[in-house]
């Protein structure tokens with residue numbers, strides 16, 4: 001069967017996007033997902049997203065990492081909103097379902113502003129932190145993230161006994177200013193550094209924001225700039241979390257599955 005697909009990127013985190021409102025894509029076929037995401041033998045992407053109809057919502061986002069595993073994806077969700085707008089499913093506002101629950105989003109000045117789920121706590125891990133922003137994230141401050149061994153250290157933490165069996169994503173932060181950080185992320189499910197991770201930069205912004213007692217953090221990622229706004233609550237909790245950044249269609253094509 002021949003299917004159409006689109007490629008989107010959000011600050012360099014790239015996704016195969018499929019309009020699957022007709023439900024022709026077999027979401028149990030994880031070999032197909034990883035084959036389509038393969039950068040040598042397939043289309044190539046960090047992840048694959050199906051857009052499906054869902055009663056009570058504008059759409060449902062079904063997200064897969066490049067290896068076929070599933071989790072919440074912040075950049076993917078921003079791209080899914082842009083794709084749904086392109087398809088005419090939504091206009092400037094969207095209400096959709098993802099694996100971690102319902103989300104609201106809006107498109108303003110070319111950016112997608114994505115409402116994230118509430119965060120109940122920041123966990124201390126020695127000098128590091130753990131935050132669940134829909135996906136699990138280990139967060140470590142380092143002196144010079146530009147030259148830090150993100151892949152080697154990220155993989156060691158991701159596969160450490162502490163995070164078995166499901167593992168974690170691993171983020172490294174250097175402080176650039178009072179409300180500005182530089183983040184690099186090793187992603188579970190891609191098993192490599194990606195150019196940006198939406199749930200990861202959100203986790204980093206919350207950790208940094210709690211230390212500085214601020215409600216807005218600008219983030220530099222390898223693939224571009226993002227921002228996160230939030231309201232701090234009691235005992236390390238956060239609500240009204242919004243991830244802001246661009247989402248762009250980069251090409252379309254068709255493939256036989």
Ligand SMILES: N[C@@H](CCC[C@H](N)C(=O)O)C(=O)O
Pocket residue numbers: 013065069070071072073074075076135136169187188189190194196197198199200
């Ligand atoms: N790139 C994503 C995160 C995708 C999920 C992650 N790799 C996991 O398995 O937890 C983002 O933008 O949030």
